[in-house]
Amino acid sequence: MKFRFLKFVICLALILSGLEALARWNAPSFAALSNSLLLKVKILERSTDTNILFLGTSRFVDAIDQKRFSQELRETTGGRWKALNGAITAGKNSQIEYFSKIAVENENLTHVIIEASPYSLETGALNLPEPEIETEVPPPEENARFADRIENRLQRSVQENVALVKYRKAMRPKVLVKFLVLFTSDWIDPNLWSRKGVARSILSRSDSAMDEGFVKTVVPRITSPEGQAPPEPTGVYESFRTNLIKISEIFEESDIEVIWVAPPVSKSNISHSSGAAFDALYREIAHEFGTAIYDYAGIGIGDEYLRDPSHLNATGRIAFSTVLAKAVKSHFQAGKTN
Amino acid sequence: MLFNSLTFILFHFLVVLLYWASPSQKLRQVFLLLSSVVFYGWYYWPALILLGISMVANYCFSLWIDAAQQKKKVLTLAVFANLSSLAWFKYSAFIAENLISLAGRFGIVLENPPVSYWLPLGISFYTFQVIGYLVDISRGDVKAERNFLVFGVFKCFYAQLVAGPIVRAKELIPQLKEKRTFSSRNFHLGIFFLLAGLAIKICIADTLAQFVDYGFEKPDELGVATAWLTLYGFAFQILSDFWGYSTVAIGLGLMYGIHLPLNFNLPYAATSIREFWHRWHITLSEWLRDYLYIPLGGGRSHRNRNLFLTMLLGGLWHGASWNFIFWGAGHGIWLVLERISSRFLPDNRFARWGKIVLVFHGVCLLWVFFRATDFGAALGYFAALFLPSPNLVGSGSPPDALLFILGGFLVFTAALGKALTDRRFLEWGLARQLAVSTVLLLLIIGYADARLDFIYFVF
Numbered sequence: 027m028k029f030r031f032l033k034f035v036i037c038l039a040l041i042l043s044g045l046e047a048l049a050r051w052n053a054p055s056f057a058a059l060s061n062s063l064l065l066k067v068k069i070l071e072r073s074t075d076t077n078i079l080f081l082g083t084s085r086f087v088d089a090i091d092q093k094r095f096s097q098e099l100r101e102t103t104g105g106r107w108k109a110l111n112g113a114i115t116a117g118k119n120s121q122i123e124y125f126s127k128i129a130v131e132n133e134n135l136t137h138v139i140i141e142a143s144p145y146s147l148e149t150g151a152l153n154l155p156e157p158e159i160e161t162e163v164p165p166p167e168e169n170a171r172f173a174d175r176i177e178n179r180l181q182r183s184v185q186e187n188v189a190l191v192k193y194r195k196a197m198r199p200k201v202l203v204k205f206l207v208l209f210t211s212d213w214i215d216p217n218l219w220s221r222k223g224v225a226r227s228i229l230s231r232s233d234s235a236m237d238e239g240f241v242k243t244v245v246p247r248i249t250s251p252e253g254q255a256p257p258e259p260t261g262v263y264e265s266f267r268t269n270l271i272k273i274s275e276i277f278e279e280s281d282i283e284v285i286w287v288a289p290p291v292s293k294s295n296i297s298h299s300s301g302a303a304f305d306a307l308y309r310e311i312a313h314e315f316g317t318a319i320y321d322y323a324g325i326g327i328g329d330e331y332l333r334d335p336s337h338l339n340a341t342g343r344i345a346f347s348t349v350l351a352k353a354v355k356s357h358f359q360a361g362k363t364n
Numbered sequence: 365m366l367f368n369s370l371t372f373i374l375f376h377f378l379v380v381l382l383y384w385a386s387p388s389q390k391l392r393q394v395f396l397l398l399s400s401v402v403f404y405g406w407y408y409w410p411a412l413i414l415l416g417i418s419m420v421a422n423y424c425f426s427l428w429i430d431a432a433q434q435k436k437k438v439l440t441l442a443v444f445a446n447l448s449s450l451a452w453f454k455y456s457a458f459i460a461e462n463l464i465s466l467a468g469r470f471g472i473v474l475e476n477p478p479v480s481y482w483l484p485l486g487i488s489f490y491t492f493q494v495i496g497y498l499v500d501i502s503r504g505d506v507k508a509e510r511n512f513l514v515f516g517v518f519k520c521f522y523a524q525l526v527a528g529p530i531v532r533a534k535e536l537i538p539q540l541k542e543k544r545t546f547s548s549r550n551f552h553l554g555i556f557f558l559l560a561g562l563a564i565k566i567c568i569a570d571t572l573a574q575f576v577d578y579g580f581e582k583p584d585e586l587g588v589a590t591a592w593l594t595l596y597g598f599a600f601q602i603l604s605d606f607w608g609y610s611t612v613a614i615g616l617g618l619m620y621g622i623h624l625p626l627n628f629n630l631p632y633a634a635t636s637i638r639e640f641w642h643r644w645h646i647t648l649s650e651w652l653r654d655y656l657y658i659p660l661g662g663g664r665s666h667r668n669r670n671l672f673l674t675m676l677l678g679g680l681w682h683g684a685s686w687n688f689i690f691w692g693a694g695h696g697i698w699l700v701l702e703r704i705s706s707r708f709l710p711d712n713r714f715a716r717w718g719k720i721v722l723v724f725h726g727v728c729l730l731w732v733f734f735r736a737t738d739f740g741a742a743l744g745y746f747a748a749l750f751l752p753s754p755n756l757v758g759s760g761s762p763p764d765a766l767l768f769i770l771g772g773f774l775v776f777t778a779a780l781g782k783a784l785t786d787r788r789f790l791e792w793g794l795a796r797q798l799a800v801s802t803v804l805l806l807l808i809i810g811y812a813d814a815r816l817d818f819i820y821f822v823f
Contacts, residue, residue: 042805
């Protein structure tokens with residue numbers, strides 16, 4: 027029995043050492059599997075023929091069906107369009123900026139559609155797993171108890187020195203799904219695997235009657251850049267403006283067109299979704315960089331399209347992707363005419 | 365220390381090493397007592413004062429009861445002293461609050477008395493354990509332990525000090541006294557229990573907590589289906605939290621060669637509420653049966669009253685709030701009704717499945733009182749369960765992650781539930797043992813971001 031136990035301990039130690047070595051040697055892959063932003067970056071790198079990229083937060087994750095959008099655009103324009111929804115749940119502006127800098131290296135990318143909402147403008151943490159960029163365990167407060175300081179130091183030390191812990195999110199069962207996401211992203215929308223659920227999306231109603239109803243209701247409030255008096259650059263708006271300019275400049279330098287889109291919200295949530303100063307800020311940036319804004323947030327849609335006040339459900343996702351594709355097609359045609 | 369902290373893991377393996385390296389049993393007992401003291405005082409050392417007083421007082425009481433002619437009188441005094449301490453720390457604020465409220469109804473304005481709002485960790489557990497010991501001595505079931513070291517370890521063995529299992533003296537004390545040789549079989553099983561317990565706690569209980577906390581905080585934002593799923597989430601969260609803790613405790617004990625009793629045995633597979641209590645928090649159920657229900661008269665006289673009172677007090681044991689009293693009363697009434705009606709219920713394969721579903725849902729509905737912060741919040745949650753919320757915007761569909769974790773729990777239980785109840789792990793082949801242990805370890809690492817306290821720490 028003792029021998030059996032020793033064999034167990036030695037084998038377990040060997041397995042863990044092997045996994046640790048694997049994680050150290052394949053750090054970029056483990057990092058991608060443990061981080062939603064890096065996973066999307068990997069998908070974009072694999073999908074080199076992508077020409078339209080969506081960037082944003084969970085609202086875009088829920089609102090955009092890249093397959094339906096591309097299909098609709100292809101059918102109506104006859105062009106070869108391939109979209110990738112690169113939005114990430116709880117995405118922050120720093121993450122959008124990081125993704126943008128990598129995205130511009132994709133030679134086929136011609137358009138970027140970015141979520142216009144306060145959430146996507148919040149600076150936030152990058153949350154990459156490299157400890158030199160960000161350590162998830164915050165340093166202990168000066169007045170923290172001895173016990174807490176010891177625990178904190180131990181956690182930091184383990185996180186910094188053990189790759190399996192550093193990339194620990196790659197150890198979750200969900201990582202199996204992430205492998206599927208990575209290798210099926212050309213056929214299956216990567217976002218279906220997480221927030222909405224494949225089964226639920228397949229089961230959801232997406233017939234044309236529903237889409238028609240949606241099209242009639244949802245008409246963007248702003249469809250072209252307008253020069254208006256910008257808000258006072260104070261407080262949060264100052265950082266919002268800086269972030270907007272940063273993102274716009276990244277794509278302007280690479281000659282990639284930016285379209286800002288505010289996804290729809292519930293009727294009860296219109297007042298929370300945007301404000302006059304916020305609108306004016308977007309108009310100012312759109313005017314400065316010659317970009318278009320499509321604001322669906324000021325309309326308010328029915329509950330049948332929503333999962334909660336600010337996130338679309340599977341039906342809303344299909345319907346909105348169709349509507350947006352039509353609006354983008356019109357935008358392209360207007361651009362050609364001009 | 366929390367079982368799910370790195371500090372504890374290092375601490376435990378260091379103590380285990382010292383324990384087995386010690387040449388004499390006495391030295392081992394010293395290590396166990398000292399490590400239990402460090403464990404308990406790690407976050408709040410003043411708590412050791414109360415534990416120390418309780419330890420010395422109960423040691424003296426145990427010898428006194430053993431030597432006394434009129435054991436019942438000394439026992440009454442000892443039980444009164446223990447319950448007074450429990451009442452002061454756990455129930456004084458609740459009693460004062462209700463007295464003030466009652467007096468207010470008669471126009472009498474009372475001020476809040478300077479009562480303690482500090483609840484010593486695990487006080488309910490160690491108080492019940494020692495009361496059981498004192499009763500056993502008075503009944504002549506066990507002799508009072510004269511070795512203070514052994515008694516001290518029995519009173520505060522860190523593996524089960526703060527949240528059980530509630531151990532009987534006749535189970536634990538002989539194991540503490542007997543000099544044992546290192547058993548790789550026990551240690552091997554101990555590692556499996558430790559990994560499985562931590563995985564249940566970290567991967568299931570802690571991840572379910574985020575959905576449950578949100579749902580119970582804002583029930584009016586839940587659709588009916590989501591409200592039910594959130595309630596199932598809580599049912600599995602509390603089971604995973606406590607089952608995880610008890611499993612870790614058993615694993616820690618095994619590493620010292622000490623066998624602690626099983627505390628959970630797939631409770632949601634019960635076909636009756638009576639069976640549920642034979643499977644849920646088994647050591648508490650047995651304690652309530654032996655030291656409360658039977659002394660009240662048991663099945664000999666006023667059986668229904670005794671059942672109801674036992675469950676009512678069992679509910680109160682869980683916490684000082686009307687919600688726990690309602691929860692206990694609900695279980696008491698159900699037990700009585702079940703006893704009366706059981707002979708009329710069918711008993712075949714289909715009926716048994718139906719009973720499992722009914723018992724599970726009944727238990728879930730009573731969990732609402734247990735989880736809600738107060739009676740109003742419980743009613744609010746019941747409304748979310750049965751009435752579509754007027755404030756609901758959108759479909760209110762449940763998050764996929766909640767379904768995923770609930771599914772994960774069922775897979776986990778199906779895969780390991782048996783191995784944790786009948787300790788079949790050692791019969792598995794090496795490859796299977798390694799595969800399961802590796803998966804458990806990776807799951808623990810993968811989900812170790814949110815380190816939450818165990819729910820039963822506050823009871």
